[in-house]
Amino acid sequence: MIKKAILPVAGLGTRFLPASKSIPKEMVTVVDRPAIEYVVKEAVAVGIEQIILVTHSSKASIENYFDRNFELETTLEQKKKYDLLAEITQIVPEHVRVISVRQPQPLGLGHAVLCAKEVVGDEPFAVLLPDVLVKNDANTHDLAQMIAQYTQSKAAQIMVEAVPEDLVDQYGIVDVAVIPEQGESQAMQGIVEKPAIGKAPSNLSVIGRYVLPAKIMSLLEQTPRGAGNEIQLTDAIAMLQQSETVEAYRMCGQTFDCGSKLGYLKAVLHYGVAHPKLGQPFIDLIKELKI
Numbered sequence: 609m610i611k612k613a614i615l616p617v618a619g620l621g622t623r624f625l626p627a628s629k630s631i632p633k634e635m636v637t638v639v640d641r642p643a644i645e646y647v648v649k650e651a652v653a654v655g656i657e658q659i660i661l662v663t664h665s666s667k668a669s670i671e672n673y674f675d676r677n678f679e680l681e682t683t684l685e686q687k688k689k690y691d692l693l694a695e696i697t698q699i700v701p702e703h704v705r706v707i708s709v710r711q712p713q714p715l716g717l718g719h720a721v722l723c724a725k726e727v728v729g730d731e732p733f734a735v736l737l738p739d740v741l742v743k744n745d746a747n748t749h750d751l752a753q754m755i756a757q758y759t760q761s762k763a764a765q766i767m768v769e770a771v772p773e774d775l776v777d778q779y780g781i782v783d784v785a786v787i788p789e790q791g792e793s794q795a796m797q798g799i800v801e802k803p804a805i806g807k808a809p810s811n812l813s814v815i816g817r818y819v820l821p822a823k824i825m826s827l828l829e830q831t832p833r834g835a836g837n838e839i840q841l842t843d844a845i846a847m848l849q850q851s852e853t854v855e856a857y858r859m860c861g862q863t864f865d866c867g868s869k870l871g872y873l874k875a876v877l878h879y880g881v882a883h884p885k886l887g888q889p890f891i892d893l894i895k896e897l898k899i
């Protein structure tokens with residue numbers, strides 16, 4: 609029932625400079641494909657049919673990546689490089705549309721989501737933050753579980769994971785009466801954006817996957833600027849929670865913050881060793897380092 613996903617990609621990626629000076633941070637490759645492809649595939653895997661990129665004029669290469677490239681396709685066809693041809697034409701299945709809207713001003717994540725209001729209409733939708741890669745094993749899919757829980761309870765789902773107490777000021781943090789087990793949702797009592805260390809209601813951080821009702825859009829329209837003088841999605845979720853149940857879903861998988869350099873390197877290592885073709889030679893390379 610959730611068919612639309614918003615991916616806010618307008619951020620300038622200052623944490624990833626200098627690479628992000630002329631390449632969108634979402635286009636930096638993790639092993640052999642841009643980071644954004646993993647996030648789009650995560651959405652497609654759970655039945656999303658419309659990917660809504662909320663983007664910026666400097667990020668046209670993201671849209672180009674999900675578009676067809678006639679010249680390249682013709683060249684590969686002429687050279688009989690059919691494997692590569694299949695690879696570049698099957699990045700997303702045919703029934704999936706990747707569309708984009710612009711975020712004209714950098715007014716925060718809440719504002720970015722609001723920019724997709726007309727496209728979303730009155731349907732519930734998912735939000736996936738592209739900096740964070742979520743890696744699941746073969747038996748679980750966190751986003752799928754969130755959608756299943758939403759379908760059943762109609763309560764908005766916010767994916768969380770525990771972080772060390774000294775990092776709570778970098779995230780949205782949820783307040784829950786009962787700490788959810790991994791793979792489980794529990795009703796939230798509150799949510800706060802980047803609380804000071806020592807003032808956080810828990811150590812359960814919002815990691816960048818949300819399933820939200822369309823109503824959040826009208827709440828975002830009323831959301832004043834908050835942390836960092838930006839319109840925060842967290843603040844609109846806090847308002848939503850005043851009038852209906854919002855649940856924190858505690859994830860099972862592993863996250864990689866590709867917006868940070870070390871998080872990115874960790875992602876390359878994990879996705880590299882798990883790669884179907886490059887995995888074994890990559891493991892051999894790492895062994896050669898003898899570290």
Ligand code: G1P
Pocket residue numbers: 717737739740778779780781801802813814815816840841842
């Ligand atoms: C955003 C959200 C925050 C969330 C984080 C996850 O913050 O506002 O609630 O915890 O993403 O990565 P940002 O990292 O954009 O400052």
